[in-house]
Amino acid sequence: MTEEDDVQRELRRLTRRGFITGAVAAAAAYGGYRWVRSGQRVGGLEWPLRRVLQLNESLAEAYFDPKRLSPNFRPSDITRPRANGHIGLVADVRPEEWRLNIEGGVAPVSLTIDDVRSLPAYEMITELRCIEGWSTIVKWKGTRLVDLMEKFPPADRIDYVSMETPGRAYFVGLDLASAVHPQTLLAWEMNGQPLNWHHGAPLRLAIPVKYGIKNIKRIGTIRYTNVRPADFWAQQGYDWYAGH
Amino acid sequence: MTAGFSTRLPGKWNRDMRLVKKHPLAIRWFHWINFPLLFLMIWSGILIYWAWPKYGFFAIEQTTWKKLGVNNRLAEGMALHFFFMWFFAVNGVLYVLYTWISGEWRELVPNRHSLREAWQVVLHDLRIRKEPLPPRKFNGAQQIAYTSVVLMGVGSLLTGLAIYKPVQFAWLVSLFGGYQTARLIHFWLTVGYVLFFFVHVAQVVKAGWNNFRAMVIGYEVHK
Numbered sequence: 001m002t003e004e005d006d007v008q009r010e011l012r013r014l015t016r017r018g019f020i021t022g023a024v025a026a027a028a029a030y031g032g033y034r035w036v037r038s039g040q041r042v043g044g045l046e047w048p049l050r051r052v053l054q055l056n057e058s059l060a061e062a063y064f065d066p067k068r069l070s071p072n073f074r075p076s077d078i079t080r081p082r083a084n085g086h087i088g089l090v091a092d093v094r095p096e097e098w099r100l101n102i103e104g105g106v107a108p109v110s111l112t113i114d115d116v117r118s119l120p121a122y123e124m125i126t127e128l129r130c131i132e133g134w135s136t137i138v139k140w141k142g143t144r145l146v147d148l149m150e151k152f153p154p155a156d157r158i159d160y161v162s163m164e165t166p167g168r169a170y171f172v173g174l175d176l177a178s179a180v181h182p183q184t185l186l187a188w189e190m191n192g193q194p195l196n197w198h199h200g201a202p203l204r205l206a207i208p209v210k211y212g213i214k215n216i217k218r219i220g221t222i223r224y225t226n227v228r229p230a231d232f233w234a235q236q237g238y239d240w241y242a243g244h
Numbered sequence: 245m246t247a248g249f250s251t252r253l254p255g256k257w258n259r260d261m262r263l264v265k266k267h268p269l270a271i272r273w274f275h276w277i278n279f280p281l282l283f284l285m286i287w288s289g290i291l292i293y294w295a296w297p298k299y300g301f302f303a304i305e306q307t308t309w310k311k312l313g314v315n316n317r318l319a320e321g322m323a324l325h326f327f328f329m330w331f332f333a334v335n336g337v338l339y340v341l342y343t344w345i346s347g348e349w350r351e352l353v354p355n356r357h358s359l360r361e362a363w364q365v366v367l368h369d370l371r372i373r374k375e376p377l378p379p380r381k382f383n384g385a386q387q388i389a390y391t392s393v394v395l396m397g398v399g400s401l402l403t404g405l406a407i408y409k410p411v412q413f414a415w416l417v418s419l420f421g422g423y424q425t426a427r428l429i430h431f432w433l434t435v436g437y438v439l440f441f442f443v444h445v446a447q448v449v450k451a452g453w454n455n456f457r458a459m460v461i462g463y464e465v466h467k
Contacts (some may be wrong), residue, residue: 008261
């Protein structure tokens with residue numbers, strides 16, 4: 001037996017071992033992927049994917065700092081607005097008939113648009129980032145949700161705030177920290193004009209710490225709750241938190 | 245010759261044929277784990293890109309997306325992206341740590357000769373230059389390519405973090421020149437990976453079986 005035969009034998013052994021290990025690893029990886037994708041669906045998403053979104057949410061909530069603000073832009077940075085969703089909206093806006101209901105407070109509250117507009121007003125020029133990828137720079141005018149919540153406080157300790165359009169065609173759930181963020185506004189003006197119906201007249205949410213999907217238009221009801229609220233897009237496979 | 249002799253096969257070689265250790269076990273695992281992860285990140289990224297496919301040459305019509313069956317899968321794409329990002333990032337960080345601690349980086353990081361050598365490699369591959377390639381583990385072109393792709397990975401993680409949490413990491417967003425610019429960089433880095441992939445596979449095919457097998461078994465046959 002020559003030394004070259006030894007080398008050949010060793011090479012065959014290493015090759016066999018290496019490629020068998022590789023094949024087993026590849027099969028395990030594929031099996032793992034199939035297992036993830038065959039999980040029972042929770043809100044339109046396989047549960048392992050949903051679980052990791054929730055883990056990501058826990059990390060994001062732990063890192064969240066209300067002192068970190070969405071950058072403010074100059075008036076010259078404002079871009080052409082884009083309306084990208086009309087669920088729960090009506091063209092025939094009748095502001096005088098509209099009411100903002102607050103549930104979960106010490107007593108039910110029903111406010112007219114003039115009641116809301118009489119609250120302290122703030123302006124900000126921030127980026128509205130759509131989950132689709134585009135973004136616009138918008139000037140908002142409205143009152144802070146946190147101010148409204150202080151004026152009409154929850155009856156109990158709460159973890160969440162939910163909002164819905166009249167008739168609940170569209171609804172969002174918000175974690176408390178994002179709801180009371182200083183840049184979370186109930187807005188009635190956009191780029192210096194009263195909101196039109198495409199953008200949620202008479203009152204909508206401007207919440208730059210969230211994707212556009214959470215910036216609910218034509219708010220009918222605000223509800224304080226300690227139960228994680230349902231969310232329109234989170235029921236269709238999207239991240240419930242959707243936070244920035 | 246910088247590639248060492250086999251430590252596992254003392255005396256089992258002769259003038260004619262011997263086995264030489266080329267790629268450490270850890271590097272081989274990092275490499276092959278990264279391959280499907282990068283694929284999944286790109287695939288889920290395409291599902292995300294569908295929702296707003298507006299980037300210049302890559303502006304793709306909705307009819308084309310429908311034909312390819314990758315329309316209306318944004319939620320799925322995001323969930324996959326934010327699932328596999330952890331594996332992709334951890335594998336990449338461990339790879340960098342390993343190359344750093346083990347000293348493998350010395351073979352990978354370009355030096356002052358790499359650029360000139362890379363040019364010679366290009367001329368060689370285009371069959372303009374006849375002289376053989378340097379008989380080292382990684383030539384200048386490889387050093388530049390492999391180091392660049394790792395730096396691109398760092399860029400993907402940072403631009404990804406910027407567009408994932410643009411308020412908490414607003415400083416990072418402004419570092420990249422804004423949310424949309426960060427997103428565009430994130431996209432073009434991905435185009436870079438795809439280009440890297442095609443050149444890499446072509447070079448591996450060209451280099452032959454012995455070279456490819458070394459990335460699986462760790463050893464290369466030298467004659």
